[in-house]
Amino acid sequence: MVIALPPATAPPVTLVPTHTVSHATPAPHGWTSYTVRSGDTLIGLAATFRTTPRALAVKNGLQDARQLWAGSTIQVPGRVGSTAKAAPRSTGRTLGAHTVRAGETLTSIADRYRTTVPSIAKANGISTRAFIFPGQTLRLSATSRASGATSTATKAGSAKASGTAYRVRSGDTLLGIASRHGRTVSALVKANGLRGTVIHAGQRLVIPAAAARRTEAPNTFFGIRYPDKVVANAARNRQILAGRTVPTRAQTRTMIAATARRHGVDPRLALAISxxxxxxxxxxxxxxxxxxxxxxxxxGGEWASSLIGRRLNLLDAQDNVTAGVVMLRALTRSAxxxxxxxxxYYQGLSSVQSRGMYSDTKRYVAGIKALKGRM
Structure with missing residues (x-):
């Protein structure tokens, strides 16, 4: 969304841990090269290669974890009879591979294949809290199918204790689910460990207990607090749209693609962002x-209106698509x-140019590019 979530005054920092369990020798078999993959973290790599986050940081001259990004090459401890470039071996039986879909989390994937998050994380050499994105391929390991089933049952029991289990249906959105259950979107995001707001049919969510609502401010989202007037206007627009007929997803897709072509924007990019x-x-x-x-x-609607030369009504589906597309066109030409x-489109171009991409912005870009490849 264009400047919908204003960034903090400084980019979020994930510092290299200063207090870690140390090993007698960080790299007893020497060092070798490793290509960082999406979702890798210093903590996860340290566990994989039997060293410490601090040792990795010092060896590679990293001041903080934001300097670790997919595609970069770092030095990690070598292993006897293997190289760091080889994928970490799984001690469990391989089930196959899974291509991540929009809205999926490690937890939902583990539930689907009746395995565990630690098993998936270990099979892919990533942290159990790693960010995953649509289009990413994950190896699946059946380290313990039985324990996976037990874990799922335990989580279901836990959900009953702390909230209610809900299975996402076609057409559901986090906003709609939150509204029906009297919760906030941020409460659902937090309760389910989601990295964004996109969900998919069949996904399992936990609706947190009503008591949790008292700790959630109604005008906050992802830790950002918005003025009461903005929140009130959003509620009014939500109510207006609830009473209107809107295009189906198939109709919306056709509308986005046609509008993008009309304004010289790559339809796949517009489809991915929307x-x-x-x-x-x-x-x-x-x-x-x-x-x-x-x-x-x-x-953003005012800006788009000035770009196209007429007043755009964001509550109208076609005008809304037009607004997003012409802004995307302007951003592409300027960026x-x-x-x-x-x-x-996510952080605001001036902020990106003056501050660089924040860590969540980098994840957003990676997700959009993965989605674009599937359109």
Missing amino acids: MQESGWNQRQVSVANAVGIMQVIPS GSEDVAIAG
């Missing part, structure tokens, strides 16, 4: 009053690269 932002749902309105299919806030344009 899928990530709203799941192609015109009724989606965030607490920050980002409206509709392209999740455009009012100031100099597609990655920066995508980042600008």
Whole structure:
């Protein structure tokens, strides 16, 4: 969404841990090269290669964990009879591979295959809290099918104790589910360990207990607090759209692609961004009053109106798509690269150019590019 979630005054920092369990020798078999994969963390790599996050940081000159990104090459401890570039071996029986879909988490994937998050994390050499994105391929390991089933049952029991289990149906959105159960979107995100707001049919969610609602401010989202007026306007727009007929997902997809072609924007890019932002749902309105299919806030709508030369109504599906597409066109022309344009749609182009991409922005860009490849 364009500037719908204003960034903090400084980018979020994930510092290298200063207090860790040390090993007598960080690299008893010497060091070798390793290509960082999406979801890798210093802590996860340290566990995989039997060293410490601090030793990895010192060896590679890393000041903080933000300097670790997919595709970069770092030095890690070598292993006897193997190389660091080889994928970490799983001690369990391999079940196959799974391509991550929008809205999936490690927990939902583990539930689906009746395995555990630690088993998947170990099979892929990633942290159990690693960020995953649509299009990513994960190896599946049946280290303990029985324990996986037990884990699922335990989580189901835990859900009953702390909340209610809910199976996502076609057409559901986090906003709609939150509204029906009297919860906030941020409460659902926190309760389910989600990295975003996109969900998919068949996904299992936990609806937190009502008591949790008292700790959630109604005008906050992902830790950002919005003025009461903005929240009230968002509620009003949500109510208006609830009473309107909106296009189906198939109709929305056709509309986005046609509008993108008409304005010289790559249809796959526009489809990917709109899928990530709203799941192609015109009724989606965030607490920050980002409206509709392209999740455009009012100031973004004013900008888009000036770009196209007429007043755009963000509550109208076609106008909403047009607003997002023409802004994306302007960002692409100004940014100099597609990655920066995508980042600008999420973080704001001026912020990206002056501060660089924040860690969550980098994840957003990676997710959009993965989605684009599937459109």
